Amino acid sequence: MLVLDQIVKTFGGIRAVDGVSFEVNRGEIVALIGPNGSGKSTTLNLITRVYPLTSGRITFDHRDLTQLATHKIIHTGIARTFQNIRLFNNLTVWENVWVAARQDHGHTGWQRWFRKDRATRDWIDEILGYCHLDARRHDLAGNLSFGEARRLEVARGMATNPTLLMLDEPAAGMSGSEIGELIDTIRTLQQRGATILLIDHVLDLVMNVAERVVVLNFGRKLAEGPPAQIQANAEVRAAYLGTKET
Ligand SMILES: Nc1ncnc2c1ncn2[C@@H]1O[C@H](COP(=O)(O)OP(=O)(O)OP(=O)(O)O)[C@@H](O)[C@H]1O
Numbered sequence: 561m562l563v564l565d566q567i568v569k570t571f572g573g574i575r576a577v578d579g580v581s582f583e584v585n586r587g588e589i590v591a592l593i594g595p596n597g598s599g600k601s602t603t604l605n606l607i608t609r610v611y612p613l614t615s616g617r618i619t620f621d622h623r624d625l626t627q628l629a630t631h632k633i634i635h636t637g638i639a640r641t642f643q644n645i646r647l648f649n650n651l652t653v654w655e656n657v658w659v660a661a662r663q664d665h666g667h668t669g670w671q672r673w674f675r676k677d678r679a680t681r682d683w684i685d686e687i688l689g690y691c692h693l694d695a696r697r698h699d700l701a702g703n704l705s706f707g708e709a710r711r712l713e714v715a716r717g718m719a720t721n722p723t724l725l726m727l728d729e730p731a732a733g734m735s736g737s738e739i740g741e742l743i744d745t746i747r748t749l750q751q752r753g754a755t756i757l758l759i760d761h762v763l764d765l766v767m768n769v770a771e772r773v774v775v776l777n778f779g780r781k782l783a784e785g786p787p788a789q790i791q792a793n794a795e796v797r798a799a800y801l802g803t804k805e806t
């Protein structure tokens with residue numbers, strides 16, 4: 561479904577992403593891991609066209625994303641969250657999801673839904689349920705705990721009903737029980753039909769939910785495989801698992 565083919569991004573002299581190729585198949589949860597500065601967020605930024613590629617090709621459902629503008633990416637069915645939380649703190653939890661849902665103007669399959677207010681509300685309620693935020697729906701986003709704010713980011717990503725949801729470090733700074741809830745949420749989203757590309761340093765999360773793990777190191781792909789195989793890989797352990805920040 562998503563195919564990255566030899567993608568390269570240079571910033572001045574830095575090869576932030578240096579010839580990376582991998583695929584994400586429909587319905588899969590793929591994790592992208594690697595040490596700080598290994599090019600994970602840049603890869604997401606290339607997929608969503610925050611930056612143009614230096615070289616290589618990215619296709620999504622056989623469509624070349626390389627020529628699309630950032631604001632058009634959402635209409636292809638790709639949504640993302642950001643490493644730094646970006647919420648409207650002066651709006652309620654419900655309103656934050658609603659604002660995100662309204663961005664989905666061009667996503668034809670669901671256009672109908674968002675014209676009907678009742679259906680929009682039902683959809684938002686459904687998402688808040690998946691993200692364990694029902695009880696907080698009327699609270700201001702600014703009053704949420706860290707874990708709740710992260711889950712609200714995920715809810716906002718889900719609001720556009722994406723085919724592919726990309727999460728950039730959703731578990732960063734979370735407590736153990738918050739990570740447990742996030743694992744639950746991610747599994748529910750997958751059961752609902754979402755395909756997920758997950759970046760995180762929190763290996764409890766990654767190794768629990770991902771079916772396949774891609775490891776980056778210095779902008780290059782170091783390894784790819786099922787979680788157990790990645791955890792046992794000596795090169796990965798040396799590059800990453802020994803220096804993990806959790
Ligand atoms: N806009 C930019 N301008 C210049 N250099 C950048 C830019 N964005 C990223 N870089 C550099 O590219 C490299 C990869 O950064 P990136 O943010 O993709 O790493 P990351 O794997 O997401 O790391 P982290 O785990 O810390 O989030 C780093 O050396 C970073 O400094």
Ligand SMILES: [Mg+2]
Pocket residue numbers: 600601602643
């Ligand atoms: Mg990053």
